[in-house]
Amino acid sequence: MTSGPFHERRGPCRRPPATALLRPARPRRRRADRRAAHRPAGSYAYQRLAPTVTALTPDRGPAGPAASFTVDDDGRITATAPAAPAASAAGPVDITVTTPSGTSTTGPAGRYAYTRGTTQLAPDPVLLSIGPGQLGVHLGLSVVLTDATAHRPVPGVAVTFKVGSTAVCTATTRADGTAACSGLVPVVSVLLGLGCTAAYSSSPSLEPTAAAGLLRQG
Known part of the structure; x- marks a missing residue:
């Protein structure tokens, strides 16, 4: 048996395929969840909730x-x-x-x-005298304006005085709520018994009001 030269043929060296070990991702738990995981069985945790307004009385x-x-x-x-x-x-x-x-x-x-708060006017009576042939009479008028809701005077607002439909004067209330002014009024308005009216027109926080005063002849 004749032996000849022996040739060994080798192919390129290849590595076996890599095998990846896959693990399911673990979700990140919040701190409250982690605390809950360590809480003993049978325990209960109270949560603080923001308050809720369900009703107002009065509204x-x-x-x-x-x-x-x-x-x-x-x-x-x-x-x-x-x-x-x-x-x-x-x-x-x-x-x-x-x-x-x-x-x-x-x-x-x-x-x-x-x-708006309610208001109240309290006019003072006016005593006057009328002479023969007199056409006009000079009236001194005053009134007190009060916030009837808060039970306090209303300062710094205008009050208008009228006799019948004739405007007599307008005054601004003082710190004590008093408004006072004077003006000339036709005698015929007084004789007809039209009376004197004081009126406050209102403000964003207060209701309007009006009141009638007495004109008395002395």
């Missing part, structure tokens, strides 16, 4: 001189409405409640409407 009223509130229980607060936020006092405002858990959202259930 309208005049502006007050100061604000205060009392927590009656876990579901009820008694509060005094503060002064209106602007000169235009009448109109709706949103009421919110703030606790360590947050602030309540606004909505129709928590809406309060400021109303």
Whole structure:
């Protein structure tokens, strides 16, 4: 048996395919979830929730001189409405409640409407004398304007005085609510018993009012 040269043929060296080990992704848990995972079975966790205003009683009223509130229980607060936020006092405002858990959202259930306060005029009677042939009489008129809701005088507003349909004078109320002025009135208006009228026209926060005073001949 004749042996010849032996040639070994080798192909290129190839690596076996790599095998990847896939693991399912683990979702990241929030801190509260991690705490819950370590909580003993049978335990219950209370959550702090923001308050909710469900109703206002009453839901309208005049502006007050100061604000205060009392927590009656876990579901009820008694509060005094503060002064209106602007000169235009009448109109709706949103009421919110703030606790360590947050602030309540606004909505129709928590809406309060400021109303205009009522006013009252108290004119002083006028004593006058009329001589023969006299055509006009000089009247001194005064009145006190009061905020009947807040029970306090109303300063710095105009009050107009009339006898019948004749305008006599206009005065601005002082700090004590008094308005005083004088003017000439036809004697015929006095003799006809038309009387004297004082009128306040109103403001954004106060209702108008008018009152009749007496003209007495001395």
